Amino acid sequence: MTNEELISMAKKAMENSYSPYSEFRVGAAALGKSGTVYTGVNIENASYGATVCAERCAMFKGISEGERSFSRIAVVCGANRPAPPCGMCLQVMTEFMEPETGEILLEENGGIKVYKLKELIPLAFKL
Numbered sequence: 001m002t003n004e005e006l007i008s009m010a011k012k013a014m015e016n017s018y019s020p021y022s023e024f025r026v027g028a029a030a031l032g033k034s035g036t037v038y039t040g041v042n043i044e045n046a047s048y049g050a051t052v053c054a055e056r057c058a059m060f061k062g063i064s065e066g067e068r069s070f071s072r073i074a075v076v077c078g079a080n081r082p083a084p085p086c087g088m089c090l091q092v093m094t095e096f097m098e099p100e101t102g103e104i105l106l107e108e109n110g111g112i113k114v115y116k117l118k119e120l121i122p123l124a125f126k127l
């Protein structure tokens with residue numbers, strides 16, 4: 001699974017984004033250690049707090065199917081700019097991705113920028 005393929009899967013998933021309030025469409029594709037890719041979209045709600053981000057949607061799909069570790073996640077949005085994960089999604093990622101090796105793929109300047117999870121959330125909450 002190349003980074004380009006994972007980004008492409010995130011873009012395909014984004015077509016199913018449910019974002020009537022913000023009209024900010026997001027898609028994600030998370031590569032599980034099993035080799036399976038789980039896609040997700042942002043799903044908004046009239047009660048805004050009930051909204052779920054694409055990254056958590058993708059990871060929760062995998063976790064609900066028994067996946068416990070992800071190596072990479074691609075995140076794309078409908079706007080012409082990178083779509084870095086929010087703090088809540090980064091915190092969830094720290095539970096299921098290795099901070100040193102887990103990768104977050106974003107589209108930047110016409111290419112794919114790869115961030116290590118630890119770069120985006122250096123001081124994650126841990127018990």
Ligand SMILES: [Zn+2]
Nearest residue numbers: 053085086089
């Ligand atoms: Zn988020």
